[in-house]
């Protein structure tokens with residue numbers, strides 16, 4: 001056999017092996033799922049009712065429709081059992097997380113919602129039918145963390161408390177370590193400062209020679225931004 005033929009045979013074998021490899025992005029499906037679930041909730045009576053409640057309360061500081069839909073969709077896609085949110089306030093975000101848990105029939109799942117403002121009616125907008133899985137925690141996130149009063153292992157975290165750069169980075173770091181492989185970190189208002197992209201940058205590893213992604217050492221599966229929401233799926237390395 002000539003050298004050229006041998007080379008061709010080896011090359012074909014390698015190409016065949018490559019095409020049999022599993023798809024290298026196991027969480028790529030998140031994009032399609034989120035698009036579908038978000039479209040579903042945007043057109044729903046639930047959305048119309050929550051927007052009515054929000055506007056009646058006064059919409060200042062509350063999530064807009066698109067961000068609520070993204071949050072709902074991410075929660076449905078992930079099907080978490082333990083969720084923590086910081087900055088629960090009157091519960092616009094809580095309502096959409098709880099609705100997603102209900103629509104996925106995750107009856108034993110819990111949402112721990114942290115809010116420090118004693119003046120606000122924590123979770124007031126959450127419909128009664130969704131309250132059984134709502135665990136309101138009154139106080140500062142920092143104090144709950146310091147006293148070890150939060151679950152050490154969680155499936156999903158939503159940041160929506162203080163959007164100061166340092167505080168955002170601190171919360172991301174704190175809750176990232178509690179997330180399991182495939183766990184989801186979500187942040188509202190990622191456009192306020194560079195905290196979210198900087199945090200994501202820390203989860204990337206690039207090959208020094210080629211500049212390409214070193215997938216084996218990178219500690220996320222997917223990340224993205226849609227509207228004012230950012231999300232990242234943790235990969236335990």
Ligand SMILES: C[S@@+](CC[C@H](N)C(=O)[O-])C[C@H]1O[C@@H](n2cnc3c(N)ncnc32)[C@H](O)[C@@H]1O
Pocket residue numbers: 061062063086087088089090091092093094114115116117120139140141142160161162
């Ligand atoms: C933008 S609002 C949250 C809106 C809420 N997620 C919603 O969609 O209805 C931010 C809230 O975070 C609370 N907050 C700010 N810093 C906090 C901290 N360190 N610990 C707990 N809550 C905090 C504020 O009191 C405020 O109610």
